[in-house]
Amino acid sequence: AQSVTQLDSHVSVSEGTPVLLRCNYSSSYSPSLFWYVQHPNKGLQLLLKYTSAATLVKGINGFEAEFKKSETSFHLTKPSAHMSDAAEYFCVVSFLNAGNNRKLIWGLGTSLAVNP
């Protein structure tokens, strides 16, 4: 079975300090993994995706994530937080089900607060 666990529901950092949002997944197949972000009153936006190429994936706005198969993790990081990073972040695993339909399994989300 496929599942996604975001280990923190809320993370608070100071502006200019590193960001770490943790995600663990469970998948019977070689997964594709994504991070989406939702700013207030905005649609969900793709930050980055892992699709079995390089394990260190760079995304928009300075975010990156590293796929670690041995740890079944796909943590999201950023070296220096900016006030505009305050948003909700979702870790997502994608797979093909038995009916050959692509499915997205979502984590519960992590709300990131950035303090001045």
Added chain:
Amino acid sequence: EAGVTQFPSHSVIEKGQTVTLRCDPISGHDNLYWYRRVMGKEIKFLLHFVKESKQDESGMPNNRFLAERTGGTYSTLKVQPAELEDSGVYFCASSQDPGVTYEQYFGPGTRLTVT
């Protein structure tokens, strides 16, 4: 290029009433998806259209929900009659190619409150 749009942004209705949500995908995107996020829960898949056909509706909660995509353009999701547990945020997404690495483009969502 215009993104995915959804209407209305908010809807408050009473239990037993009917509500229709609309989604306009990105032009040229054959694939359209509906998702729902109930408060405190994860975002869950409802259904997937390819053009006007329902490719996968395994996530539809019950027969009070009816989705249509006439002409393969915009889609509507009707809830009739609405129940309290239908409250949540309904997201629509579209994509060009549902391949392995595809990206879905999401709208801002419709927040539905059933009182």
